[in-house]
Amino acid sequence: MDVDSIDKRLLDDCHVLGTVPSGTLLLNRNASLHWFILVPQSKLFDVLDLPLNQAQLVFTDCAAISAYMKEELSYPKINFAGLGNQVPQMHLHIVGRHVGDVCWPDPIWGNIHHSSIYTNDKVRTLQEGLVKSVGLVVGAV
Amino acid sequence: MDVDSIDKRLLDDCHVLGTVPSGTLLLNRNASLHWFILVPQSKLFDVLDLPLNQAQLVFTDCAAISAYMKEELSYPKINFAGLGNQVPQMHLHIVGRHVGDVCWPDPIWGNIHHSSIYTNDKVRTLQEGLVKSVGLVVGAV
Numbered sequence A, B: 001m002d003v004d005s006i007d008k009r010l011l012d013d014c015h016v017l018g019t020v021p022s023g024t025l026l027l028n029r030n031a032s033l034h035w036f037i038l039v040p041q042s043k044l045f046d047v048l049d050l051p052l053n054q055a056q057l058v059f060t061d062c063a064a065i066s067a068y069m070k071e072e073l074s075y076p077k078i079n080f081a082g083l084g085n086q087v088p089q090m091h092l093h094i095v096g097r098h099v100g101d102v103c104w105p106d107p108i109w110g111n112i113h114h115s116s117i118y119t120n121d122k123v124r125t126l127q128e129g130l131v132k133s134v135g136l137v138v139g140a141v
Helices: A008-013 A052-072 A120-134 B008-013 B052-072 B120-134
Strands: A014-020 A023-028 A035-040 A077-082 A092-097 B014-020 B023-028 B035-040 B077-082 B092-097
Touching: A008 A014, A008 A023, A014 A035, A014 A052, A014 A120, A023 A052, A023 A120, A035 A052, A052 A077, A052 A092, A052 A120, A052 B052, B008 B014, B008 B023, B014 B035, B014 B052, B014 B120, B023 B052, B023 B120, B035 B052, B052 B077, B052 B092, B052 B120
Parallel strands: none
Antiparallel strands: A014 A023, A023 A035, A035 A092, A077 A092, A077 B077, B014 B023, B023 B035, B035 B092, B077 B092
16 A cells, blocks of 8 residues: 555654554554554445455454554553544444553543654564564565 | 343433343433334443454444345434443444434534434334334343
8 A cells, every 4th residue: 555545634743663464554653542543444434345355455454454553562451443424434443441540441532642653663563563463565666 | 132231321221122132122211213222132342352253243234224224224324333431331223313313423422412212102103113124032131
């Protein structure tokens, strides 16, 4: 997927990590918690409209990202959502949550009033972990 | 699925519509917009932890509910999410959205400050539609 095909608002908010089999993987710049965003390769808007074989591919990637977050980043809980009310391009939120995090137990959208950023090293470390665990291809966007 | 196995907080908030192949289908009592909640038959908490074959079944049911909402209830947009920060039992939100609805473009959680209720007839009509479109089995919970 060409990064130019991704909505500018998502690119403004996120680091581009690379590609996974079903699309492009982004990381929200707010490092208060780990908030990944998968942009599936599709011209459809809603994830539930995907044909079953593509939905399987998307689910498999999201599940692998979730497992990585639980195993390597120690999150007990993952929030998963496809909304798209603000940015219509299909994108799926995969967000690590734990009791006492910056907006627990509220959903993240509109409720994170704390901001911290990733160092370049931190982003690279996440990419390396995802290459191993999820099959991320870095720099192929 | 025995309705007794469903978290009381979900039952307090929802009408029980019946069962679909992957679990029990609920309808949030707030009729400001159509907000279905699928409770998959699973002891796991996070949808992304489901084994692939069960995830397919869940996705297929959610996609059928979404298609019903788009085709029969005229929603242009469906929000889909598995959160579970407040109620840990796995449950998936499938929510009809349109520009100008009660909390557009915000996510629904915590943002609906308007309440209206379904008549019994309205609930029955939805059940009848879902029996035809989604294979809902009424009264088997």
